[in-house]
Amino acid sequence: MASATAPTTLSLLPTTTSSSTSHTRSSLLHLSPASSSISLRFTSLRRLGFSAADPLLSLKVASKVRSFGGKGVRGVVSMVKKSVGDLTSADLKGKKVFVRADLNVPLNDNQEITDDTRIRAAVPTIKHLIQNGAKVILSSHLGRPKGVTPKFSLAPLVPRLSALLGIQVVKADDCIGPEVEKLVASLPDGSVLLLENVRFYKEEEKNDPEFAKKLASLADLYVNDAFGTAHRAHASTEGVTKFLKPSVAGFLLQKELDYLVGAVSSPKRPFAAIVGGSKVSSKIGVIESLLEKVDILLLGGGMIFTFYKAQGISVGSSLVEEDKLDLATTLIEKAKAKGVSLLLPTDVVIADKFAPDANSKIVPASAIPDGWMGLDIGPDSIKTFNDSLETTKTVIWNGPMGVFEFEKFATGTEAVAKKLAELSGKGVTTIIGGGDSVAAVEKVGVASVMSHISTGGGASLELLEGKQLPGVLALDEATPVAV
Numbered sequence: 001m002a003s004a005t006a007p008t009t010l011s012l013l014p015t016t017t018s019s020s021t022s023h024t025r026s027s028l029l030h031l032s033p034a035s036s037s038i039s040l041r042f043t044s045l046r047r048l049g050f051s052a053a054d055p056l057l058s059l060k061v062a063s064k065v066r067s068f069g070g071k072g073v074r075g076v077v078s079m080v081k082k083s084v085g086d087l088t089s090a091d092l093k094g095k096k097v098f099v100r101a102d103l104n105v106p107l108n109d110n111q112e113i114t115d116d117t118r119i120r121a122a123v124p125t126i127k128h129l130i131q132n133g134a135k136v137i138l139s140s141h142l143g144r145p146k147g148v149t150p151k152f153s154l155a156p157l158v159p160r161l162s163a164l165l166g167i168q169v170v171k172a173d174d175c176i177g178p179e180v181e182k183l184v185a186s187l188p189d190g191s192v193l194l195l196e197n198v199r200f201y202k203e204e205e206k207n208d209p210e211f212a213k214k215l216a217s218l219a220d221l222y223v224n225d226a227f228g229t230a231h232r233a234h235a236s237t238e239g240v241t242k243f244l245k246p247s248v249a250g251f252l253l254q255k256e257l258d259y260l261v262g263a264v265s266s267p268k269r270p271f272a273a274i275v276g277g278s279k280v281s282s283k284i285g286v287i288e289s290l291l292e293k294v295d296i297l298l299l300g301g302g303m304i305f306t307f308y309k310a311q312g313i314s315v316g317s318s319l320v321e322e323d324k325l326d327l328a329t330t331l332i333e334k335a336k337a338k339g340v341s342l343l344l345p346t347d348v349v350i351a352d353k354f355a356p357d358a359n360s361k362i363v364p365a366s367a368i369p370d371g372w373m374g375l376d377i378g379p380d381s382i383k384t385f386n387d388s389l390e391t392t393k394t395v396i397w398n399g400p401m402g403v404f405e406f407e408k409f410a411t412g413t414e415a416v417a418k419k420l421a422e423l424s425g426k427g428v429t430t431i432i433g434g435g436d437s438v439a440a441v442e443k444v445g446v447a448s449v450m451s452h453i454s455t456g457g458g459a460s461l462e463l464l465e466g467k468q469l470p471g472v473l474a475l476d477e478a479t480p481v482a483v
């Protein structure tokens with residue numbers, strides 16, 4: 001174990017701060033006479049509540065140091081991973097840059113984009129690259145296809161991307177292979193080639209090194225701006241970094257980490273999390289860690305039926321993860337033991353089929369008939385949830401309360417969006433994460449009043465858990481940047 005007095009490897013570049021200012025804060029920051037840089041020692045890290053073993057240590061320290069900005073220390077570190085902002089036209093002109101973005105936007109049955117937040121969020125990085133003469137090879141997944149599936153093609157994104165970038169984006173029909181190589185070879189400086197859905201290959205999610213190598217062979221350097229997918233160790237988010245140097249963070253990734261690490265490392269309390277949506281198997285596991293962090297946990301969406309069934313309640317044909325029933329029981333017990341207020345909806349809106357024109361009715365959660373499925377939380381639950389959020393100081397929300405895409409089942413989700421907007425107006429920190437949750441907040445027209453709109457649901461929850469995000473870890477370390 002490291003000695004308690006050894007200096008950490010963290011050191012911040014010299015700032016224009018006078019030494020007297022730094023000495024005033026000497027209990028926290030020490031001015032190193034040799035380099036005149038500010039360095040933090042393990043002892044002071046502990047006093048600040050950090051653990052030297054924390055994988056997110058450097059990000060958390062960066063965020064903490066930034067908070068000294070108003071108190072005399074002017075130099076702050078924005079991020080410890082190399083950033084696309086560090087790359088100038090000398091680095092980029094004529095270079096082929098593989099950009100992994102998360103363009104996993106919601107599409108309706110007519111293949112129209114219903115919320116373009118993730119596309120807009122990817123624009124600053126792409127613009128920086130094309131304005132500096134790079135050839136951008138843009139990659140993303142869309143949905144969870146099993147093999148090549150036309151409805152998960154990235155083709156519907158081309159017009160919106162082109163309009164936002166102000167240039168015509170070229171689309172490839174594949175993401176690797178000779179046809180793609182030909183298109184890459186013909187790219188002029190300052191142009192963008194959008195590769196086809198990288199998940200059309202099963203090797204992507206398996207993080208297959210040969211597949212990663214093929215993706216990497218298209219380019220000279222790598223930028224990861226896919227915050228929403230940074231919690232996945234996939235070929236295009238992690239594997240590819242082994243073959244492309246430098247591998248740097250995009251502006252969106254940087255912005256998300258900057259905000260979220262700061263907000264969730266020492267949240268103002270009471271701290272509430274609201275978790276819903278349909279990705280039950282990947283998000284139910286997060287709840288265990290959330291119980292360590294939050295004071296209030298509200299569950300909605302497809303998540304709740306696994307909890308009901310675990311308690312012996314009939315759920316009809318609602319979404320259930322049979323192999324998570326034991327986990328759900330354990331989580332309820334853990335919440336009790338930890339004194340966390342875990343609230344499940346007491347009533348639900350049920351449907352006789354999964355369709356916008358389904359027959360629907362409101363029933364107690366314990367009275368879902370066979371053949372019916374729960375597609376929203378009911379009015380009593382909305383009231384209970386609203387009341388429980390009343391005293392909170394920080395709220396993080398991921399996953400809609402119901403199938404909000406169908407008007408009949410959108411009430412619960414819209415009510416939560418409105419409540420968080422109201423709380424935001426009263427100074428509560430409100431963080432909304434996830435493609436569909438953000439789409440819901442945009443639909444209600446309250447996105448602009450939230451403290452932070454995150455392009456990642458699962459990614460922001462994992463960050464909150466204190467987990468390492470593989471897509472971030474794989475990037476090159478930066479020389480700390482004073483800004």
Ligand SMILES: Nc1ncnc2c1ncn2[C@@H]1O[C@H](COP(=O)(O)OP(=O)(O)O)[C@@H](O)[C@H]1O
Nearest residue numbers: 277278279301302375402403434435436437457
């Ligand atoms: N009770 C439910 N049954 C089935 N699907 C649901 C239910 N409640 C919400 N959903 C669906 O969950 C999806 C969003 O889930 P998820 O991807 O986990 O959220 P996010 O994209 O915000 O992270 C939406 O498409 C919504 O229709």
Ligand SMILES: O=C(OP(=O)(O)O)[C@H](O)COP(=O)(O)O
Nearest residue numbers: 104228229434435456457458459
């Ligand atoms: O939509 C996403 O995640 P989110 O729903 O947790 O925000 C990302 O695009 C990641 O997708 P995935 O959960 O299929 O890996």
